[in-house]
Amino acid sequence: xxxxxxxxxRWRAAGLPAQLDAVDxxxxxxxxxxxxxxxxxxxxxxxxxxxxxxxxxxxxEQFALGRAFYTHYETGRAALYFRDAAxxxxxxxxxxxxxxxxxxxxFEQLTGGRARRRHGFCGPGVHVFPAGExxxxxxxxxxxxxxxxxxxxxxxxxxxxxxxxxxxxPRWGGGLRLWSAxxxxxxxPTRADLATPAFTxxxxxxxxxxxxxxxxxxxxxxxxxxxxxxxTVHAAEIDRGVWETWx
Numbered sequence: 001x002x003x004x005x006x007x008x009x010r011w012r013a014a015g016l017p018a019q020l021d022a023v024d025x026x027x028x029x030x031x032x033x034x035x036x037x038x039x040x041x042x043x044x045x046x047x048x049x050x051x052x053x054x055x056x057x058x059x060x061e062q063f064a065l066g067r068a069f070y071t072h073y074e075t076g077r078a079a080l081y082f083r084d085a086a087x088x089x090x091x092x093x094x095x096x097x098x099x100x101x102x103x104x105x106x107f108e109q110l111t112g113g114r115a116r117r118r119h120g121f122c123g124p125g126v127h128v129f130p131a132g133e134x135x136x137x138x139x140x141x142x143x144x145x146x147x148x149x150x151x152x153x154x155x156x157x158x159x160x161x162x163x164x165x166x167x168x169x170p171r172w173g174g175g176l177r178l179w180s181a182x183x184x185x186x187x188x189p190t191r192a193d194l195a196t197p198a199f200t201x202x203x204x205x206x207x208x209x210x211x212x213x214x215x216x217x218x219x220x221x222x223x224x225x226x227x228x229x230x231x232t233v234h235a236a237e238i239d240r241g242v243w244e245t246w247x
Contacts, residue, residue: 001180001197002026008033008208018112019210023161027178028201028211034106034165035206043096044168044229047126050095054128055088061134066092066125066247068232070147085122092125100124103233104245107163110210113241121148121246124233131170131225140219142194144183148234148246149213154183159237160213164230166203171224175202176209179216189216203230 004022008031011017019029047065054063057071064071067088072081092100103124104115117123129135145162146154153160164176177200181193193216200220201209211217213234222228235243 001178001199003178003199003201004029006031018110020111020113023210023212027180027199027215028209029110030201031106031110031208031210032204033206034208035102035167037205040167040205043099046095047128047167047229048227050091053091053095058134063128063130064125064247065095065128067122068125068127068247069121069234070145073147081122082120085120088122088125092123096126099231103163103165103231106165106208107161107210107233107235107243107245110163110208111161111235111241111243113237113243115235115243115245118244118246123245123247124231125247126167127228127230127232129174129219129222129228131222131227135219136170136174136222136228139221142189142216142218144187144189144216145213145234146183146187149236153236157214161210161235161243162213163208163210163233163235164203165208165232166205166230168226168229169203169205170222170226170228172222173220174222174228175200175220177201177218177220178211181216182212183214183216 022029067081100123107115179198180196233245235245238244
């Protein structure tokens with residue numbers, strides 16, 4: 001298991017070669033400097049200023065700007081997610097104009113494919129993990145990103161990817177641990193899964209991580225008084241080089 005590291009500046013200067021093969025060969029691809037620090041600071045400030053439009057999840061353990069499918073699915077609010085999807089995207093665009101399009105463009109550059117928004121679902125959104133709350137104290141749930149995949153996609157192991165862009169990493173910790181284990185029909189990881197080799201990727205502002213949605217992973221605990229703020233988009237390949245995306 002390996003992590004491919006790419007400098008966004010050098011990568012773009014070289015003509016944007018796609019990185020999908022690197023994801024297939026290893027654990028993930030990390031793109032350093034995918035977004036400039038000033039963009040990250042501006043977007044982070046806008047997210048923090050949009051608190052009235054945050055969606056509270058799991059008893060206010062975490063928040064989102066935009067509705068995240070997995071949190072609604074796991075808490076029995078899927079109907080609300082779909083009913084509010086269009087309005088959710090409008091709120092994200094109002095607070096972060098151009099963000100969703102920019103993240104989908106990055107996804108296309110990384111995969112060499114075409115990204116389209118999944119009908120009825122929300123576009124790329126933002127997760128906010130507050131300092132001092134459960135994820136900060138003990139880390140996130142160890143999981144696979146299979147929520148949102150259809151049973152057929154899971155059964156056939158259709159290509160599925162998760163892209164995370166870090167806007168504001170915490171002052172200490174908060175990286176993403178990735179295991180060699182991948183999804184094999186059980187949503188809960190086994191002891192054998194957790195015993196496989198693992199490493200932790202430590203984000204910088206503007207860095208992006210592209211990984212298989214079937215990869216076992218976990219947000220690590222963090223310290224400091226600043227929240228962890230990141231953008232996420234999930235995708236499934238529905239035809240060769242054509243990806244449906246959602247949050």
